[in-house]
Amino acid sequence: MQLPYFKRGARIDLTSNTFQTETLDDIFYKDFLGGKGIGAALLYNYLPPRTDPLSPQNIILFLTGPLTGSSFPCSSRGVLVTKSPLTGTFLDCNIGGYLGRALKSTGFDFLLIEGKSEVPIWIAVENQKIEFKDARHMWGLSTSQTEAFVRKELNDNKAQVVTIGPAGERRVLFASTCCGGRMFGRGGSGAVMGSKNLKAIAIKGSLNLPWFESPLFIQQAKTAREKIRANPLTQESGPFRKYGTTFTTEVTQSAGVLPTRNWQEGVFEGADRVYSEAFFERKIRSATCYQCPIQCSRVVQMKDGKRRIKTEGPEYETIYAFGSNCGINDPDTIIEADLLCEEYGMDTISCGVVISFVMECSEKKILNGRCGTPYLNFGDSTGLLEAIRLIGKREGYGRLLGEGVRRVSEEIGHETKHFAMCIKGLELPGYDPRGMKAMALLYATSDRGGCHLRGSTLRSELLGLPSPMDRFGYDGKAGLVAELQKVYTLMNVLSECLFANFALTLDDYSAALSSLFEEPMTSKDLLSLGKRIWDLTRLFNCREGFSVEDDTLPPRLFDDPLPSGPSRGQVVDRHSFESMKNEYYGIQGWDRKTGRPLLDIGECVI
Secondary structure, eight states, X not given: OOOSSOOEEEEEETTTTEEEEEEOOHHHHHHHOXXXXXXXXXXXXHSOTTOOTTSTTOOEEEEOOTTTTSSSTTOOOEEEEEEOTTTSSEEEEEEOTTHHHHHHTTTOSEEEEESOOSSOEEEEEETTEEEEEEOTTTTTOOHHHHHHHHHHHHTOSSSEEEEOOHHHHTTOTTBOEEETTEEEOSSOHHHHHHHTTEEEEEEEOOOOOGGGGOHHHHHHHHHHHHHHXXXXXXXXXXXXXXXXXXXXXXXXXXXXXXXXXXXXXXXXXXXXXGSHHHHHTTEEEEEOOTTOSSOOEEEEEOSOTTOXXXXXXXXXXXXXXXXXXXXXXXXXXXXXXXHHHHHHTBOHHHHHHHHHHHHHHHHTTOOTTGGGOOOOOTTOHHHHHHHHHHHHHTOTTHHHHTTOHHHHHHHHOGGGGGGOOEETTEEOOSOOGGGOHHHHHXXXXXXXXXXXXXXXXXXXXXXXXXXXXXXXXXXXXXXXHHHHHHHHHHHHHHTOOGGGGGTOOHHHHHHHHHTTSSSOOOHHHHHHHHHHHHHHHHHXXXXXXXXXXXXXXXXXHHHOOOOSSTTTTOOOOHHHHHHHHHHHHHHHTBOTTTOOBOSOGGGTOO
16 A cells, blocks of 8 residues: 655755755655654754754755645644754744645645745745745735735635745744744744745645545544544534634633733733633634634634724634733734734744733833833733834844843843743743643753643643643653653644544544554554654754753742732742653653663664
């Protein structure tokens, strides 16, 4: 039986405006499977150690998974892999919509882009044809304007268009890449594209995907879809369909782990104004991804009758970052902030955290005009929106804030390190680990810096799934995190939406893959593969200079007890955290002194 791949990718050199086809053999696909797995192996092998992420030598990859483009539900996310300019770590992001399906249909399993163009360009990819086109007239345009220009020049509304906005051009270190209003959000991939003078990539494919036509695979896909439709969270009447991720605000507020005013508190007195119902009231229509029965996304519009601003979202992380964390309780302000970040091409989490950091510096009277940073107050909607604009354009104090919170803190002064809320330079998402201790370990050991999407403990510690656990305790948390990291890595290898995991198990994925591969694939096989790739990204980070010393938390989380709410008095105890981390290294088979995987490097790479 033929593997579900074309077994080739396009290696695109922007310096010479040429490309060549890269072929990979069957064993490579079996060992790394797709998506993040193939991306990690290619990045490790093709990128020289200690490469400057904004140099022409950095590479950026767009990839698909083994189920991408099939009828298997929630399996068509596109994957991006590069070295992060914000953190210096391995970076992978993924995106919903239709990009993954479009790339798979070109006949390329991946695009590998390197070099730097002398002038701004964009790339048109249609099946096996790749063209390089002048983008100087698009430079400075927003993401949606760029997409419109590309579509006009192609005379095609069906191509999927990946773009950057002004933030990527100006190398804001948390600039994102955008496709149809959805973001490869974290870590600065937009700055990598900008550093290469690459404004956009249009992708269109028309090739058939014959591997997915077997009756056995079609039946496996049908069974998985039925499970999703039957699950209380993912079914048509469930909260994901109605609210998307916005209902998470109620969950974190009720547990006292909703970061508020730059993580000074865990409950927000204005939270009820930015609960899920407030955004549901502003909903215009639903939006969905290719072959997704959940349909969690929403297009919303401000209630302000003078301005008809609308955006797809905002997601919970945006509500936290621009809402509670900046002391903002106005849904319309959050919607406008979300749209501004989309048009400039910026990560909403990093942008909100760096602004809230400056707000706390103002509150503590630390700034005193230093570094040209402004006096921004918590709750200042006008100041928040202006800050986003200046960061996106890299003008005024936005030049500094576009460096991310770690570098801003270093510039303002050492006394601010205590409340610079980032890990390895990546600003933290909206779950306070003082009230959910496994999340502390997850943040500290994530391969792309402070991130909950590399093994989220939310469902275990707050939702009690599959069974309730003590969220304030440390026992058993190391094993939980290690197991979840394997599973979440696997989802990013498969290009599968994480929401599907509420209804599906590894047995569902192994059954689907077994119907495509010559040899049966078990759940144990999949977990082993997830572990291999997690080790590989750890090896990459160790090669780039990261060690156990970097697997830590901002001092605030160790030293400042939450002052109120259901998690009142909680901190992350340093001794317990170090014990938990030491146990985790043992479970992972990593050296406890260096944090490096003990396996032979030849076991992981080609």
